[in-house]
Amino acid sequence: MRVAVVLALVLGVGCSKSTTPKEDSGSGTQRVVPALSGLIFDDKSGLCFVVGESIPFTGKATWHYANGQTMQETEFVDGKEYGQERWWYEDGARAGQCSYQDGLLDGPCLHWHPDGDTKELQVVYRGGRRDGVELVWFANGKEKSSARFEQGKQEGESKGWFEDGTTAWVSNWKDGKEDGPNTEFYRNGNKKSERQFKAGQMTGIEKHWFENGAKGWESTWNENRREGVLVEWFDNGQKMAETTYRQGQRQGPSNGWYMDGNKAYEEVYQADELVRGTYWDRNGSVQPPDAVPAGLLRRWVSGEIEQYYMGATVEIILTAFGEPDTGGNGAWIYEKVLVGDLSQQLMLVFKKGKVISIKVGK
Structure with missing residues (x-):
């Protein structure tokens, strides 16, 4: 929302910072x-003051682009935003307008796309809080999202769409927290994911699908932590992996298969750390111990490496992926890590012996 940007302009850029206002040299209205x-x-x-004055500013503050075009106008009464605030794109097309009362957003707020005619956002504020339905549109005029607020807290069903008007997602809210089913869709109408929330925490069964409708993975959550068996599939329906979780950490057996159904690995975890593993190549031959680290054999789901190994120690990374292909200046690079169907580069950045940054892909 541009409102946040506008407020930053008013409070952080538009008014220079000062601890105490200077002596009054006269002020007036309008x-x-x-x-x-x-x-x-x-x-x-x-409060805002005119430079050199001690009476809070009443009037209109203006900002301009380098070409002289007006960027923003904000009305003040007694040092606080009060009345209309409007802003424009650099070419003069209107960008937005909202209303203030006693320094708080109050009343309708509208944003437009760069053409100055197509609405981008519409919402009503009361006492600085969103109250009512917030609507967002794409540049083509199609509705992008709809959400309802009551005294600043999101309530009821919220919904999002793709540019062509097909449903992108549906979520449910209660007292400002997600509560109930959350469903995402692909552009072709197939389901992408299903989650359940209770008072803002994920709970129950989470399901994901490939765009062709085949199962992707499924797991169970309890108070925002994985619990039980995470099951993953290839897009041909063949099972890819089963991993056991307890209180959000890998605990116990984890098994993986190749796309043809042959066994790829058997692992055992203790408190999210790999304690032992057996691995097979694609021909079914057992690999010598530590010949190929588990992390290089595993077919990772997008986002898994970031989830599991952020904050991990050097020792845990060595156990999972072995020695890096290149390393230096606190960064390790592995050239061939399988994520989905692609062999990707994995870069890990360490600080004080722990991973602080993870990047998959060049």
């Missing part, structure tokens, strides 16, 4: 003051 050079924001009082 004044127009260039915000960047003419106003300061007083941290102690939380």
Whole structure:
């Protein structure tokens, strides 16, 4: 939302920072003051003043682009936003408008796409909080999302669409937290995922599908932590892996298969750390111990490596992936890690012996 940007302009850029307002040199109503050079924001009082004055500013503050075109106009009364605020794109097309009362957003707020005619967002504020239905549109005029708010908290069903009007997602909210089913869809109408929430926490069965409708993976959640067996499939329906979880950590057996159904690995985890594993090549031959680390044999689902290994120690990474292909300056690179159907580069950045950044793909 541009409202956040506009507020930043008013409080962080438009008004210079000052601890105490200077002495009064006279002020009046209906004044127009260039915000960047003419106003300061007083941290102690939380009010805006004209530079050199001690009476809170009443009038209109303006911002301009380098070409002289007006960027934004905001009305103030007694040092606080009060009344209309409007802003424009650099070519002069209208970008948005909203209303303030006593420094808080209050009333309708509208945003437009760069053509100045197509609405981008519409929402109503009361006392600084969203209240009512918030609508967002694509540049083609099609509705992008719809959500309902009551006194600043999201309530009921929210819905999103693709540019062609087909449903992209549906979620449910209660008292500002997700509560109930959350469903995502592919553009072809097939389901992409199903999740369940209770008071903002994921619970129950989570399901994902490939775009062709085949199962992708399925797991169970309890109070935002995985619990039980995570099952993953290839897009041909063949099972890819089964991993046991307890209180959000891998615990116990984990088994994997190749796409042809042959066994790829058997692992055992303790408190999310691999303690032993047996691995087979695609021909069914058992690999010598530690010949190929588990992380290089496993076919990872997108996002799994980031989820499992952020914050991991050097020792855990060595156990999972072995020695890096290249390393230096606190970064390790593995050139061939299987993510989905692609062999990807994996880069891990360490600080004080723990992973602080993970990047999959070049």
